[in-house]
Amino acid sequence: MRGPYTLVHAEDNWQTDMGAWFSGERVVFRGKDLFTELNDFSWFKLLMFGITGKEFDDNxxxxxxxxxxxxxxxxxxxxxxxxxxxxxxxxxxxxxxATSAATAISEANIYGSQAELDAMYFLIQAKQAIDEGIELKSFVINHLKTFRRIGGFGRPIINHDERIAPLLNKAEELGLANGQYLKLALDVEKILLKERFRQILNVAGLAAALMADQKITLNEYHHYSVLAFSIGNISCYIDSSAQKEGRFFPLGCERLDYIGQEKRDW
Amino acid sequence: MTKEKECITTNIWHEEAEADNPFAAKAAYCSGYDVYGELLGKVSWAEYIYLLFKLEKPQPWQSSLLESVAVAIANPGPRDLSVRAAMNGGVGGSTAASCLMAALAPGAGKNGGAREVYQVMRLWQQCGFELSQWQQHLANYQDEQAVEVWPASEHPPGFDPYGASCTTPVLQTLDHLTSLCPEEGALAYLSEHRQQLEKAADCPLAMTGVIAAAFTDLQMTEDQAEILFLLLRLPGAAAHALEQKKLGWRNYPFFGDGLTLTNDPGPAPKEDNLQGAL
Incomplete structure (x- = not known):
């Protein structure tokens, strides 16, 4: 529906099933009473309930x-x-x-939200390709040739990801490392390494696979990731604010490598 | 041998240090021009902004166009989504920076915000002055990326899905900006073909469409246009945030009766008074 009448209808009329505050009385969150039905939820369980509307088990x-x-x-x-x-x-x-700005820039391409979305989207596409009878190896190589990169594989700066082993161990310990997307991600890495593309599975790829195996959708994964860096952000703020002002990696004038126009008059 | 220090590479800015302090600039040059020794007092704000982004001195028509764009979008008014966000900071007594950050969040969006300007810039690159291309893209607008951090588009960018007809300020802005530009430019084309484009989009031209045409005539990239649109709309957000801070939350809409919860479970059953006492 388009046109101003749509807005006339919406004026002072917000219909929602997400929730509301009844002042001085109660709070409803996705159809449940916060004080009597959700009061034993952990913060993270409530976060995931807010994002998905689902109640996940402890593991x-x-x-x-x-x-x-x-x-x-x-x-x-x-x-x-x-x-x-x-x-x-x-x-x-x-x-x-500090934390808001750091969170905002975390919606980035080479790391953060866009990289995480790319990783899960690739796995979804790869799974669809296999379901349609396409050989995984040819799908992977075609994808790499078309887009020159594969979300969830490879890493800027170094070609190793120290986070894989601890996260994989944790998933195994919780009994949540048996899903089809995790197997698929590991199979893709084997193909990439065998074909000498030097693209390791990175933690965004592993996380996307683990989350997809828990039936988290692309949108839900994006929303789940919003505050993922906040602990590091807050800690770094505390560190630099506890030290003398202006001392965090100061730059002298000579640290500008100017490659522009010569001096000139207006 | 000492390790070479890492540097910031820049085309924009050169500094010479004070003799007694390597961390303080004695002179700063923007694309070769002495900012404090020559530009200050000589150039207008629009000329300086143009220089920062394009690295060259603007032609008179280019600085006039940029200045008029800045005036046209400086204050979208207190009903605008970005200004409203800033005012929510003001009435709550939030920090000044948070008010501007609040304005930037909705002001960045695909519904009347800077991402919409980015999308129209991309359309200019794809469609140029080919009416059939415009008609095809507007009638069936598709996002360029299947999966991105931005939500999917719900209307053809540059046009107002809630408009009845092209509004007077949009037309006034289009007319004025077009009068400043070369006749073969994007603004001139938009002025000439507005009604055909509105028909293809099935909604009237919006301010984002006009501003994107202006940035196209200024030969800005889509990234430059997006970020300048964000920047140039902040003055109104700032002024309205401060005004509401003074007026206070009691004078500011809360939409007290505006919300309907469609799945309200109702109040939790109260414990039986007698049982509670026992």
Missing amino acids: QIKLFEAIWVLSTSYPEPRIWNNRVASLTGTARSTCVL
Whole structure:
């Protein structure tokens, strides 16, 4: 429906089944009373309930948390999003501004949200291809030739991912490492390495596979990932704000490598 | 041997350090021009913004066009989604930065925001001055990427899905900006073919469509147009946020009766008073 009448109908009329606050009385969240039906939920279980409307069991929640703990919670101030938090701290700005800005830039291509979506989308496409009778090896090689990269495989800076083993161990410990998407991701890595493409499975690929095996959709995965870096962001802010102001990797004038126009008059 | 220090590579900015402080600039040059020694007091804000993005001095018509774009979109008004977001920061007593950050979030979107301008820039690159191409793309607009962080488009970019006819300010802006530009440009084309394009899109031209044509005439890239649209719309958000901060939340809509919960389970059953006492 288009045109202004659609807006007239929507004016002061927000229909929702997500939830509402009844002032001084109660809160409803996806049809459940927060104080009497959801009061024993952990924060993460409530987060996943909000995102999906589903109630996951304890091991699933432990897996979802473990993906954050092991893959994105680095207090490493040189990583780009964390560096935003560190710069904010050294500039003596606030922690919420640091974390909001660092979260915002985490919706990035070479890491973060777009990379995570690409990883899951590739696995979904690969699974569809197999279901249609296409050989996995030819699908993988065609994909790589067409797009020059495969989401969830390869890594900037280094060609090794230290997060794979601990996360895989955790998934196995929880009994959640038997799914078809995980097997598929490992098969794709074998093909890439055998064909000498030097593209290892990275943690975004592993996480996407583990989440897809828990029937998390692409959209749900995107929403789940929003705060994934927040622990590293906050920690980096705390670190730089606890040290002397302006001391976080200061740059002198000579650190600008100017390659532009010569001096000229307006 | 000492390791070479990592540097920021830039075409835009060169600095010379003060003799007594390597961390303070004695002079700063923007694309070769001495910013504090010459440009300050000599160039307009629009000329300087153009220089920062294009690295060249603008022609008079280019700086006039950019300045008029800046005026046209500086304040979309307090009903606009981005300004409303900023005012929510103001009424709650939030930090100044958070008000602007709040404005940027909805102001970035595909519904009247900067991503819509980006999409129209891409259409100009794909369709050029071919009416049939425009008609085809607008009648059946498809996002370029199947999976992206942005939600899927719900209307042809550059046009207002809730419009009845092209609004007076959009037409006034289109007319004025077109008068500043070369006759063979995107704005001139849009002015000439507006009604045919609106028919293809099945909705009237929006401000995003006009501004994208202006940025196309300024030979901005889609990334430059997107980020400039975000930047140039902030003044209104800032002013309205501060105004609502002063007026306070009691004078600001809460939509108290506007929400209907469609799956309300109702109040939880109260414990029997006697049982509770026992």
